[in-house]
Amino acid sequence: MIFEPAIIARAASILQRARDQNLKIATAESCTGGLVAALFTEIPGSSATFDRGFVVYSNAAKHDMLGVPAELIETHGAVSAQTACAMAEGALAHSQADIAIAITGVAGPGGGSAEKPVGLVHFASARAGAPTVPVEMRYGDNGRANVRRAALESALDLIESRL
Numbered sequence: 001m002i003f004e005p006a007i008i009a010r011a012a013s014i015l016q017r018a019r020d021q022n023l024k025i026a027t028a029e030s031c032t033g034g035l036v037a038a039l040f041t042e043i044p045g046s047s048a049t050f051d052r053g054f055v056v057y058s059n060a061a062k063h064d065m066l067g068v069p070a071e072l073i074e075t076h077g078a079v080s081a082q083t084a085c086a087m088a089e090g091a092l093a094h095s096q097a098d099i100a101i102a103i104t105g106v107a108g109p110g111g112g113s114a115e116k117p118v119g120l121v122h123f124a125s126a127r128a129g130a131p132t133v134p135v136e137m138r139y140g141d142n143g144r145a146n147v148r149r150a151a152l153e154s155a156l157d158l159i160e161s162r163l
Contacts, residue, residue, distance in 0.1 A: 002038060002039075002042060003042055007039065007152075007153075007156075008039070008043065010156060011039045011042070011043060014159055014160055014163070015043060015048075015049045015050065017160075017163045019048055021163060023098040023099055023163070024050070024051040024095075024096055024097045024098050024099070025049060025050050025098075025099050025101070025159065026050075026051045026052050026053065026054070026092065026095040026096075026097035026100040027040075027053040027054065027091065027100065027101050027155075028053075028054045028056055028066055028087040028090065028091040028100060028102040028103070029053065029054065029055055029056070029102070030055075030056055030057055030062070030078065030087075030103060030104040031103060031104060031105040031106065031107045031121060031151060032103050032148050032151050032152060032155070033057065033148070034053055034055040035151075035152045036053065036101065036103070036152060036155045036156075037052075037053025037055075039152065040053075041053075051095045051096045052095050054066060054087075054094070056068075056087065059073050059078050062078065062083065062087060062090075065090075065094065066086070066087050066090025066091060066093075066094060067086075067090045067093065067094070068083060068086040068090055069086065078104055079105055079106055079116050079120060079121075080104075080122055081124070081134040081136060083104055083122070084102045084103070084104050084122040084123055084124035085126070085132045087102035087104060087124065088100045088125055088126035088132055089124075089126050089132055091126070092126045092127075092128060098127060098128050099125065099126070099127045099128075099159065099162050100125065100126045100127075101123065101124070101125050101155050101158055101159050102126075103121060103123055103151055103155055104121070104122050105119075105120055105121030105137075105151060106118050106119065106120050107144045107151075108143070108144050109141070109144060117138070118141040118147070119138055119139040119140040119141050119142065119147050120137075120139075121136075121138075121139065121147065121150075122135070122136055123135040123136075123137065123151075123154060123155060123158055125158045125159065125161070125162045127162050130162075133158070133162075135154070137150070137154050
C-alpha cells in the first residue's frame with residue numbers, strides 16, 4: 001500500500017460523495033507529480049468517479065495537454081494563481097469531469113525565490129457552471145516530501161469544498 005489507511009479512507013469518502021452526486025473528478029498536477037491521482041486510483045472502483053489525471057510538470061506540458069497559454073506562464077510564472085486557474089479550467093475542458101483540481105508549486109529543495117519561496121503552492125478548483133476558485137498555501141521550506149504531502153491534503157480539502 002502506497003498511502004496510509006486514514007488518507008485512503010478520506011479519499012474513498014470524497015469519491016463516494018462525488019458518486020452520490022453523479023460527478024466526475026479530474027486532476028492537473030505539477031509539483032505533486034500525480035499524487036492525488038495515485039491516491040484516488042488506489043481505491044477499487046474509483047473509475048466510476050475519477051475520470052483522469054494530468055501530470056503537467058513542464059510548462060510545455062501545461063500548454064500542450066491543458067491549453068494553458070504560454071504567454072500566461074511567461075507573464076505570471078508557472079507557480080501562480082493564474083496558471084493554477086488555467087490548469088484547472090483546462091483539465092475540465094480536456095476531460096469528462098465536472099470538478100477539476102490543479103496544483104502547481106515549489107516543492108524544493110531548490111527553485112525558490114524571494115517572491116516564490118520553497119513551500120509556495122497554488123491550487124485551483126474548477127467546477128462546470130461555477131467560478132474557478134484559486135487558493136494559495138505556504139508550507140515553508142520543510143522538505144520536498146512534506147510540501148508534497150501537505151499539498152495532497154490541501155487538494156483533498158479543496159475537492160471536498162466543491163462537492
